Amino acid sequence: MICPNCHAEIPDDSSACSSCGTPILRPKVIEPEVLSGEEPYGNMRGAYRENPGNARFTRVFYTTFPSDRGIPPACLPTFISLGLALAAAFKYGILAAIGFLVFAGVGRLITFFMTIRNWMEGRAINPWVLHVATWCLCWLLVAWLSGDLG
DSSP: BBBBTTBBBBBBBBBBBBTTBBBOOOOOOOOOOOBBOOOOTTTTTTTEEEOOTEEEEOSSEEEEEEOOOSSOOTTTTHHHHHHHHHHHHHHHOOHHHHHHHHHHHHHHHHHHHHHHHHHHHHHOHHHHHHHHHEEEEEEEHHHHHHSSSS
């Protein structure tokens, strides 16, 4: 190892340079927190990854379906929204489908900011609860504006 101050050759395990006395700072390696050896939600290979000690840790942002194939879950709410808009088009007409997509887009923005705010406050909220509530509210708005709810 080379001293960053005087460029003298020093042993790799030394804490200071033997020539100039400059302390050698080493980066601290932090191991990931091992939660448990169990899978609380069944065999979800996308949500948990095995390490050599057979313990598991969670992956928060990049999960896949349990089969490790198919569309990522981040696209799933969009496809569900499009499917519901198509159903609204068949039931109430094309303007209702456009209205549903507008309401769903506004709802998606609101749920996104609510999720970020909750994460910053240290509270975890399941985004699917917000998605389902948004879809129900959007469907009720479209039905009401179409005159179906009276």
